[in-house]
Amino acid sequence: MLENLEKIKQQFSEELNAVNSNAELEKIRVSFLGKKGLVTEQLKNLRDLTPEEKKTAGMQVNKLKNEIEQAIVEYQKTLEEKEYLQEIENSEHYDYTIPGGRGAGTLHPISIVQKQIEDIFKTMGFIIEDGLEIQTEYNNFEAVNIPKNHPARDMQDTYYLDNGQLLKTHTSAAQNAIMKKYGAPKTGEPLRVLFPGRCFRNENLDASHENTFFQLEGIMIGDDISISNLIYFMKVLLSEVFERDVKVRLRPGFFPFVEPGFELDINCEICEGSGCPTCKHSGWLELLPCGMIHPNVLRMGGIDPDKYTGFAFGLGLTRLAMMKYNIKDIRLFNSGNIKQLRQFTR
Numbered sequence: 220m221l222e223n224l225e226k227i228k229q230q231f232s233e234e235l236n237a238v239n240s241n242a243e244l245e246k247i248r249v250s251f252l253g254k255k256g257l258v259t260e261q262l263k264n265l266r267d268l269t270p271e272e273k274k275t276a277g278m279q280v281n282k283l284k285n286e287i288e289q290a291i292v293e294y295q296k297t298l299e300e301k302e303y304l305q306e307i308e309n310s311e312h313y314d315y316t317i318p319g320g321r322g323a324g325t326l327h328p329i330s331i332v333q334k335q336i337e338d339i340f341k342t343m344g345f346i347i348e349d350g351l352e353i354q355t356e357y358n359n360f361e362a363v364n365i366p367k368n369h370p371a372r373d374m375q376d377t378y379y380l381d382n383g384q385l386l387k388t389h390t391s392a393a394q395n396a397i398m399k400k401y402g403a404p405k406t407g408e409p410l411r412v413l414f415p416g417r418c419f420r421n422e423n424l425d426a427s428h429e430n431t432f433f434q435l436e437g438i439m440i441g442d443d444i445s446i447s448n449l450i451y452f453m454k455v456l457l458s459e460v461f462e463r464d465v466k467v468r469l470r471p472g473f474f475p476f477v478e479p480g481f482e483l484d485i486n487c488e489i490c491e492g493s494g495c496p497t498c499k500h501s502g503w504l505e506l507l508p509c510g511m512i513h514p515n516v517l518r519m520g521g522i523d524p525d526k527y528t529g530f531a532f533g534l535g536l537t538r539l540a541m542m543k544y545n546i547k548d549i550r551l552f553n554s555g556n557i558k559q560l561r562q563f564t565r
């Protein structure tokens with residue numbers, strides 16, 4: 220009997236080494252540990268032994284049974300790992316060994332639109348600034364006139380960090396720091412700043428919602444800045460981006476950081492204003508919130524609201540890129556799908 224067990228053990232390891240799939244592994248398990256399996260047969264054979272022999276042999280058969288069970292579990296892990304590595308091997312991946320110039324990457328569609336807008340605004344005297352992605356609650360909310368318990372906080376599902384800071388929910392989080400950095404305009408030239416950035420909200424993902432998206436915001440502050448300045452800059456911006464002469468209209472809109480606040484619409488390009496499903500038959504597409512900077516926001520930024528006024532506008536950069544390139548699913552942007560993203564390269 221002892222010889223028999225050694226043989227079974229030997230046979231098991233030989234067969235196990237040849238296994239390449241879960242199905243094959245299961246076959247081996249059945250042939251050794253199943254109802255009619257080799258090891259199970261040995262357990263049945265114990266009946267024919269004397270009590271003394273039964274004790275020793277029983278222990279040995281059980282030991283073999285445990286070893287085989289253990290080996291099968293281990294092998295399953297190895298198989299899973301193998302499968303995982305195989306999957307990576309088969310998937311499309313970037314080959315770092317391709318010499319420079321041949322496998323070079325391309326600009327992301329959001330970077331393309333962002334750069335285009337930055338270039339337009341630079342020619343109009345705007346400074347480009349970068350905001351931090353990790354922000355204090357103060358910068359993200361209080362400093363832009365969204366105090367604690369303000370309903371606007373509920374509308375922005377925020378990722379809070381363990382240290383009490385948060386991932387910024389909008390580019391406005393940079394406003395306070397920018398105003399403090401540059402201060403009130405000193406030379407009579409208005410302060411003009413453009414600040415694009417990545418924003419985060421805990422959204423349920425679908426074709427039009429992402430937890431990570433880009434906005435672009437601009438402010439202009441001076442002695443005599445009015446709504447007509449705002450409309451002028453928006454018309455220039457949109458005409459350049461869409462490469463056509465756009466008509467815009469303002470509707471009253473409520474945003475805590477501006478007073479008065481507006482929703483800016485552009486005329487629908489698809490139907491040229493006569494009404495279609497894309498514009499919900501209104502002839503207009505809602506594009507960006509804007510308005511005159513709220514006196515509280517100026518004050519918190521260290522700028523005297525009795526002396527200076529300013530406008531602010533926010534633009535969904537991700538949304539704009541979707542409109543410009545006719546991208547139907549927002550999830551494409553963060554997908555890392557190089558084949559899809561490459562088609563927007565100029």
Ligand SMILES: [Zn+2]
Nearest residue numbers: 487490495498
């Ligand atoms: Zn339309």
